Amino acid sequence: MLEVSSLNKVYRSGAREVEALRDLTFTVDSGELVCLVGPSGCGKTTLLRCIAGLLEPSGGKVRLDGREVSGPPPGLAMVFQEYGRSLFPWMSVRDNVELPLKQKKITRHRRATLVEQALDAVGLAGTESAYPWQLSGGMQQRVAIARAVAYEPSTLLMDEPFAAVDAQTRADLEDLVRALWQRLEVTVLFITHDIDEAVYLGQRVLMLSSSPTVVQDEITVDLPAARDQLHTRADPRFTELRTHVYEQIQAAKLQPGGANASS
Amino acid sequence: MTRGAGLLGVAGLAGLLVLVEALPRLGLVNDDYLPPTSRIAAALGDELVTGEFWRAVGDTLTGWAIGLLIAVAAGVVVGILIGAVPVLRAATASTIEFLRPIPSVALIPLAVLLYGTDLGSTLLLVVYAAFWQVLVQVLYGVADVDPIADETARSFRFGPWARVRHVLWPTALPYVFTGVRLAASVALVLAVTAELVIGAPGLGKSIAVAQTSGAVPLMYALIAVTGLLGVGINLAARMFERRSLAWHQSVRGEVPA
Numbered sequence: 001m002l003e004v005s006s007l008n009k010v011y012r013s014g015a016r017e018v019e020a021l022r023d024l025t026f027t028v029d030s031g032e033l034v035c036l037v038g039p040s041g042c043g044k045t046t047l048l049r050c051i052a053g054l055l056e057p058s059g060g061k062v063r064l065d066g067r068e069v070s071g072p073p074p075g076l077a078m079v080f081q082e083y084g085r086s087l088f089p090w091m092s093v094r095d096n097v098e099l100p101l102k103q104k105k106i107t108r109h110r111r112a113t114l115v116e117q118a119l120d121a122v123g124l125a126g127t128e129s130a131y132p133w134q135l136s137g138g139m140q141q142r143v144a145i146a147r148a149v150a151y152e153p154s155t156l157l158m159d160e161p162f163a164a165v166d167a168q169t170r171a172d173l174e175d176l177v178r179a180l181w182q183r184l185e186v187t188v189l190f191i192t193h194d195i196d197e198a199v200y201l202g203q204r205v206l207m208l209s210s211s212p213t214v215v216q217d218e219i220t221v222d223l224p225a226a227r228d229q230l231h232t233r234a235d236p237r238f239t240e241l242r243t244h245v246y247e248q249i250q251a252a253k254l255q256p257g258g259a260n261a262s263s
Numbered sequence: 264m265t266r267g268a269g270l271l272g273v274a275g276l277a278g279l280l281v282l283v284e285a286l287p288r289l290g291l292v293n294d295d296y297l298p299p300t301s302r303i304a305a306a307l308g309d310e311l312v313t314g315e316f317w318r319a320v321g322d323t324l325t326g327w328a329i330g331l332l333i334a335v336a337a338g339v340v341v342g343i344l345i346g347a348v349p350v351l352r353a354a355t356a357s358t359i360e361f362l363r364p365i366p367s368v369a370l371i372p373l374a375v376l377l378y379g380t381d382l383g384s385t386l387l388l389v390v391y392a393a394f395w396q397v398l399v400q401v402l403y404g405v406a407d408v409d410p411i412a413d414e415t416a417r418s419f420r421f422g423p424w425a426r427v428r429h430v431l432w433p434t435a436l437p438y439v440f441t442g443v444r445l446a447a448s449v450a451l452v453l454a455v456t457a458e459l460v461i462g463a464p465g466l467g468k469s470i471a472v473a474q475t476s477g478a479v480p481l482m483y484a485l486i487a488v489t490g491l492l493g494v495g496i497n498l499a500a501r502m503f504e505r506r507s508l509a510w511h512q513s514v515r516g517e518v519p520a
Contacts, residue, residue, distance in 0.1 A: 049414075052418050053418075054414050054417055054418060072417055072418050072419070072420050074420065076418070077418070077419070078415070078418040080411055080414070080415060082411045085409045085411040085412055086411050086412065086415045088412065088429070088430070088433065089510050089511070090433040090436075090510045090511075091510075099419075099429060100419035100420075100421075103419060103420060103421050103422075103425055104419075104420070131510055133510070133515070151419065
């Protein structure tokens with residue numbers, strides 16, 4: 001379970017102070033898939049780096065599986081938007097996926113199994129000895145997902161992972177994330193700026209305000225668990241939900257600092 | 264390099280050899296100062312069969328290799344240390360900028376004072392000149408580490424050593440190779456200079472001896488040998504670089520997306 005309470009982040013450079021995150025409180029239950037969506041520049045990435053322990057918050061707490069986060073926590077894996085820079089170009093696909101497992105001191109035999117299973121799960125069996133830059137953008141992001149999955153995290157953080165791939169690849173990857181989440185029973189926090197993507201993927205959608213950021217609103221996506229690109233997106237309920245999210249995001253843009261900051 | 268450019272290069276070299284043959288033969292220059300190619304080649308041929316010549320080549324290459332090795336090892340270690348610790352970098356930047364432009368040959372008196380005409384003199388000059396080439400490149404390389412790659416490593420809980428080994432070092436490696444290639448050329452220049460000026464054993468000393476004893480064709484032959492050594496060293500360094508950096512943009516070329 002991921003608990004974020006009263007999280008606040010202020011960037012200081014010299015005498016200037018920029019409050020990126022004002023007061024964020026939310027929880028993600030174990031095994032839940034929650035999407036965070038917000039207007040561009042709303043501090044999504046700052047929030048994710050605080051949760052991942054890569055950035056020290058100015059106030060508030062992040063707890064993962066009951067333990068307070070101070071530095072990258074065990075049991076957490078992150079998928080970055082910039083797959084091309086997150087994968088190591090000097091290593092083959094297999095070595096990229098395997099390296100974090102080596103750092104985790106997993107035995108050679110077990111590593112081989114995990115790497116094979118992970119690459120198989122993302123549909124990349126047979127590309128083990130290729131270098132990431134020999135693959136298409138969508139395939140590279142699959143490698144990054146495989147690397148995260150092989151790590152066997154309890155929580156998976158995804159920072160706008162599909163922002164840089166084309167629309168068709170994106171649809172495939174969305175279905176892949178849902179399939180992996182259902183199969184592995186992992187907690188997923190998925191950040192996106194794409195409202196449709198958030199509604200399509202999530203069990204819940206948290207809407208963030210503009211910076212300084214608070215949680216603007218929250219909806220439960222009461223669509224059936226079995227989703228597919230064609231029928232789910234044509235579902236009238238899907239349209240209703242996305243309209244609601246869209247309205248909230250528009251409202252958030254007009255009211256920086258958040259509508260419920262004072263409530 | 265394409266085949267056409269290669270052929271042109273060979274033609275250019277052949278032209279130079281013909282020119283050097285023709286100039287003294289046509290009486291345009293005094294052949295006491297510039298003997299024709301054929302006489303230089305003959306002198307080289309005679310020299311190649313002597314043990315003395317190969318000992319000189321060996322001495323030069325020994326000074327070059329040991330000096331280069333020390334410079335590269337020191338440059339890499341110091342570079343990574345300074346580059347990875349921002350405080351150290353800020354504290355040393357101006358000192359490096361002051362020490363780096365000092366020409367190594369300005370240290371010749373110091374070298375003679377410390378080591379006389381031993382190998383130590385050559386090494387001092389070679390190491391000093393080559394060290395900065397490597398250090399500066401390593402500093403650039405360390406600064407080039409992608410923050411996303413580093414955050415990736417941190418998010419997977421890589422320790423400091425693992426981050427140096429798996430992120431910093433591969434990122435810096437292309438820069439290290441450039442540094443080594445530059446250092447290898449500079450090291451040869453300084454090795455020959457030290458021998459020539461100080462009289463440490465090697466090709467440089469042989470050139471000086473040939474000159475003072477009036478063996479002008481031999482002098483030219485030995486100069487040509489130092490040039491050939493330089494070309495050989497550069498080619499070997501490039502080949503090694505291309506093999507080790509097959510993954511790097513500069514080597515792998517365009518990949519269809």
